[in-house]
Structures are given as structure tokens and as C-alpha cells.
Amino acid sequence: QSALTQPASVSGSPGQSITISCTGTSSDVGGYNYVSWYQQHPGKAPKLMIYEVSNRPSGVSNRFSGSKSGNTASLTISGLQAEDEADYYCSSYTSSSTPWVFGTGTKVTVL
Amino acid sequence: QVQLVESGGGLVKPGGSLRLSCAASGFTFSDYYMSWIRQAPGKGLEWVSYISSSGSTIYYADSVKGRFTISRDNAKNSLYLQMNSLRAEDTAVYYCARDLTTTVTHDYWGQGTLVTVSS
Numbered sequence: 608q609s610a611l612t613q614p615a616s617v618s619g620s621p622g623q624s625i626t627i628s629c630t631g632t633s634s635d636v637g638g639y640n641y642v643s644w645y646q647q648h649p650g651k652a653p654k655l656m657i658y659e660v661s662n663r664p665s666g667v668s669n670r671f672s673g674s675k676s677g678n679t680a681s682l683t684i685s686g687l688q689a690e691d692e693a694d695y696y697c698s699s700y701t702s703s704s705t706p707w708v709f710g711t712g713t714k715v716t717v718l
Numbered sequence: 719q720v721q722l723v724e725s726g727g728g729l730v731k732p733g734g735s736l737r738l739s740c741a742a743s744g745f746t747f748s749d750y751y752m753s754w755i756r757q758a759p760g761k762g763l764e765w766v767s768y769i770s771s772s773g774s775t776i777y778y779a780d781s782v783k784g785r786f787t788i789s790r791d792n793a794k795n796s797l798y799l800q801m802n803s804l805r806a807e808d809t810a811v812y813y814c815a816r817d818l819t820t821t822v823t824h825d826y827w828g829q830g831t832l833v834t835v836s837s
Contacts (some may be wrong), residue, residue: 643823652813698763698824708723
């Protein structure tokens with residue numbers, strides 16, 4: 608099972624919006640609405656930001672939103688803030704031999 | 719509040735063994751599936767294994783199948799990962815995570831424990 612493809616880095620200025628893509632196949636992202644997004648600050652554990660493509664857990668800012676089109680899911684961060692600078696990983700359920708596959712990860716830099 | 723605390727990591731020689739533990743609190747442990755997920759230094763996340771709430775269903779990543787064994791003790795609110803025949807490529811921070819089967823996601827993660835395989 609290959610990792611989902613994410614851009615290595617995305618950057619934006621404070622207040623701007625950025626979008627991170629996550630591309631898979633019809634066996635994972637395209638086939639199920641079980642895409643999650645995780646935020647990871649350096650040296651910290653990942654934190655769930657989005658589940659089931661577009662749902663936010665309680666306590667997660669509404670500046671974070673998710674969507675999906677075909678085999679590509681996206682995470683949009685609106686009103687970018689310094690605290691959003693972190694690594695972001697997508698994950699999807701997959702019909703392969705293992706139930707989950709993660710993305711390659713994207714480093715978000717706030718300029 | 720939900721807490722997951724991993725322990726048992728350390729330095730081990732190639733071919734050696736190590737047993738990781740994850741102590742859970744703040745929720746009814748026996749109601750939840752649990753996973754182990756690892757992250758090699760400077761690399762991305764890799765799902766390793768999961769176990770159902772009763773322990774009757776278990777899956778492994780191909781990279782660890784036959785070498786790692788996941789288990790749980792619901793009476794002790796604990797999750798375990800027995801790692802045998804360790805290789806240099808198993809070097810990583812190992813996280814335990816709570817799984818939500820309804821939404822197919824990992825909603826809480828521990829802080830991780832570092833396993834280093836080196837001679």
C-alpha cells in the first residue's frame with residue numbers, strides 16, 4: 608500500500624488561506640468518506656483536526672475545513688495564524704491488506 | 719480526560735526484542751479498538767497494528783507481520799506491542815492511539831516512546 612501523496616510544503620502569510628491536497632486512489636480516498644487530517648507540532652503527538660472528510664472534532668477551530676473530489680482530499684486553513692505552523696498528515700481507510708494509509712505529510716510555514 | 723501513556727522504548731540491538739506498553743485512562747478502555755502507529759526520525763506516519771475492543775480481531779502492516787504482536791489487557795486498561803527480530807528500519811517513535819470504528823479515525827494519541835535499533 609503506497610502512501611497518499613501530499614505536497615512537501617505549503618506556505619502563506621498570516622490571515623491568508625492555504626489548501627493542502629491529499630491524492631490517493633479509488634481504493635482509498637476516492638472509495639470511502641473516511642479521510643482524516645492530523646496536525647503535528649515538532650516533538651508532539653499528532654492531533655485529529657478533521658474526520659470523515661469534513662467533520663471537525665469538538666474544540667478544533669472552524670478555520671480548518673476539509674473536502675474531497677474524486678481521489679483527492681483537501682484541507683483548507685483560513686485566516687492563517689502563527690500557531691498553525693506544523694506538519695499536516697492526511698489518512699484514509701483503504702480496501703487493501705491494511706485498513707489505514709497515511710499521507711506523505713506537508714509542512715505548513717507561516718511567513 | 720483521555721490519556722494514553724506509552725512506555726518501554728529504548729535502545730536495542732538488531733535481532734533483539736522489546737515490549738511496549740500503553741496505559742489508558744479517562745475512558746472505558748474495553749469499549750475501544752486501539753492502534754499502534756510509528757514515525758521514523760524525520761519521516762511520516764506509518765500505521766503498524768490494531769486490535770479490536772475484545773482482542774478477537776487483529777491486523778498488522780506487512781512491514782511488521784510475523785515479527786510484532788499486539789495485545790491488550792482490558793482489566794489493566796493497557797495495550798501492548800511485543801516486537802521481535804527488530805531491524806534498523808524499525809527505529810521510530812511509537813504512538814498508541816484510540817480508534818473510532820464509526821468514523822474510522824484515530825481520535826486520541828499518546829506522546830510516543832522512542833525505539834532505537836542499532837548495534
